[in-house]
Amino acid sequence: MSVYDVAIIGAGAAGIGAARRLAERRLETIVLEARDRLGGRAFTVAPAGGYPVDLGCEWLHSADRNPLTRLARAEGFTVVEKLPDWGERLIRTGASAAESADWQKARAAFQERVAAAARKGTDHAAADLLEPGNRWNALLDAISTWANGVELDRLSVQDYARYEDSGVNWRVLEGYGRLIERLAAGLPIRLSTPVHRIDHRGRTIRLETPSGTVEAAAVLVTVPPTLIARETIAFTPPLPSAKMEAAHGLPLGLADKLFLALDGPAPELPPDSHILGSTKRVATGGYQLRPHGRPMIAAYFGGALARRLEAEGPGAMAQFARDELAGLFGSAFAKRLRRIASSAWAVDPWALGSYSFALPGHADDREKLAAPIDGRLFFAGEACAPGFFSTAHGAYLSGLAAAEAVAAAKN
Numbered sequence: 225m226s227v228y229d230v231a232i233i234g235a236g237a238a239g240i241g242a243a244r245r246l247a248e249r250r251l252e253t254i255v256l257e258a259r260d261r262l263g264g265r266a267f268t269v270a271p272a273g274g275y276p277v278d279l280g281c282e283w284l285h286s287a288d289r290n291p292l293t294r295l296a297r298a299e300g301f302t303v304v305e306k307l308p309d310w311g312e313r314l315i316r317t318g319a320s321a322a323e324s325a326d327w328q329k330a331r332a333a334f335q336e337r338v339a340a341a342a343r344k345g346t347d348h349a350a351a352d353l354l355e356p357g358n359r360w361n362a363l364l365d366a367i368s369t370w371a372n373g374v375e376l377d378r379l380s381v382q383d384y385a386r387y388e389d390s391g392v393n394w395r396v397l398e399g400y401g402r403l404i405e406r407l408a409a410g411l412p413i414r415l416s417t418p419v420h421r422i423d424h425r426g427r428t429i430r431l432e433t434p435s436g437t438v439e440a441a442a443v444l445v446t447v448p449p450t451l452i453a454r455e456t457i458a459f460t461p462p463l464p465s466a467k468m469e470a471a472h473g474l475p476l477g478l479a480d481k482l483f484l485a486l487d488g489p490a491p492e493l494p495p496d497s498h499i500l501g502s503t504k505r506v507a508t509g510g511y512q513l514r515p516h517g518r519p520m521i522a523a524y525f526g527g528a529l530a531r532r533l534e535a536e537g538p539g540a541m542a543q544f545a546r547d548e549l550a551g552l553f554g555s556a557f558a559k560r561l562r563r564i565a566s567s568a569w570a571v572d573p574w575a576l577g578s579y580s581f582a583l584p585g586h587a588d589d590r591e592k593l594a595a596p597i598d599g600r601l602f603f604a605g606e607a608c609a610p611g612f613f614s615t616a617h618g619a620y621l622s623g624l625a626a627a628e629a630v631a632a633a634k635n
């Protein structure tokens with residue numbers, strides 16, 4: 225049996241980024257992927273032969289600083305530079321100009337309190353910074369369920385403050401998932417090969433899979449922290465307690481998407497616009513109307529609501545969206561909507577959630593999760609990415625950084 229220089233576990237954005245860099249460094253690499261497809265949480269589908277839609281990442285966040293923007297263009301993908309109108313969704317939902325101004329003030333004040341807490345350096349739940357009784361608390365919390373996959377009462381304020389966002393958000397017309405898949409072209413990847421055990425007692429590291437054992441001098445683990453915390457891969461000897469605590473401190477929040485086809489044209493819906501299900505409930509959806517001008521609505525649910533809707537099933541998720549959209553556009557409109565696709569990331573066994581957040585007191589866990597062990601067990605993935613955590617480009621960059629660390633350790 226040949227011994228690889230490096231075995232990478234996971235062919236998501238992080239694993240693919242790392243494999244590309246290690247190929248450049250001419251290291252003998254193998255990528256072992258549990259699923260029968262590439263991309264992990266980057267996943268484009270084309271339901272019933274229709275338009276490509278992303279069940280996972282869609283936006284090139286911080287697109288002006290995002291390395292995947294350049295790669296998308298280089299690979300011939302269409303980068304759509306139209307900025308989202310998230311700032312206008314309140315007005316579109318029916319708020320008056322005065323209400324909208326009041327919201328902007330409340331939101332800016334909250335962000336200022338977050339920045340002040342970050343300067344102070346003590347960590348606690350971001351919900352502690354909500355002004356008691358403020359009319360906009362529910363909306364601030366709902367936005368957290370979409371952005372972080374969790375309500376503010378479970379979110380570390382320090383970690384939240386560390387997220388970097390240039391404010392430039394673009395999209396890949398053909399699908400972000402397709403782009404990540406394309407970036408894997410030519411790489412040595414074995415699909416349908418889940419790693420169950422990593423034995424790192426000997427001179428080489430042994431990885432057990434249902435189709436046999438793979439040996440490598442170094443291993444790069446890119447699986448989500450949920451899976452490390454649940455010990456879906458058994459390590460012999462076990463991972464140090466600091467690593468396990470970091471994995472537990474960075475659970476995946478939940479965000480789910482639902483795509484509804486519009487029966488007939490809907491010129492009354494401005495293309496590529498966003499609207500809120502409600503400004504008064506935390507348990508509400510965000511709705512993207514006619515993305516790319518296509519006859520569909522993309523709904524976004526986060527946190528406890530997403531968890532509930534997933535548990536109730538795709539029919540209940542679609543009904544919830546129809547009810548909220550009926551409230552906005554009338555019941556005749558809602559009858560024209562047909563479910564075409566939806567995600568269920570909480571029950572996806574190879575993710576168990578959507579993107580990582582830090583629990584209060586765990587903002588420094590990202591560094592601990594990323595730290596190598598014995599110069600031959602390395603870690604990457606969005607949860608390890610400083611600043612750009614929870615994103616595809618953060619995952620990709622963390623893969624590049626880990627690959628550099630592997631290559632440096634080899635020399």
Ligand SMILES: Cc1cc2nc3c(=O)[nH]c(=O)nc-3n(C[C@H](O)[C@H](O)[C@H](O)COP(=O)(O)OP(=O)(O)OC[C@H]3O[C@@H](n4cnc5c(N)ncnc54)[C@H](O)[C@@H]3O)c2cc1C
Nearest residue numbers: 234236237238258264265281282283419574605606615616
């Ligand atoms: C609904 C949703 C919306 C999102 N929107 C955006 C967005 O607009 N913009 C953005 O930048 N990001 C977004 N994200 C986040 C982005 O998709 C992720 O941060 C990124 O794709 C994570 O990449 P990764 O490589 O770290 O992890 P993953 O993509 O999860 O890759 C890890 C891989 O490891 C595999 N694996 C797990 N266990 C094993 C095992 N034992 N053996 C072998 N393989 C294993 C998994 O199957 C997976 O393929 C979104 C995510 C979701 C779910």
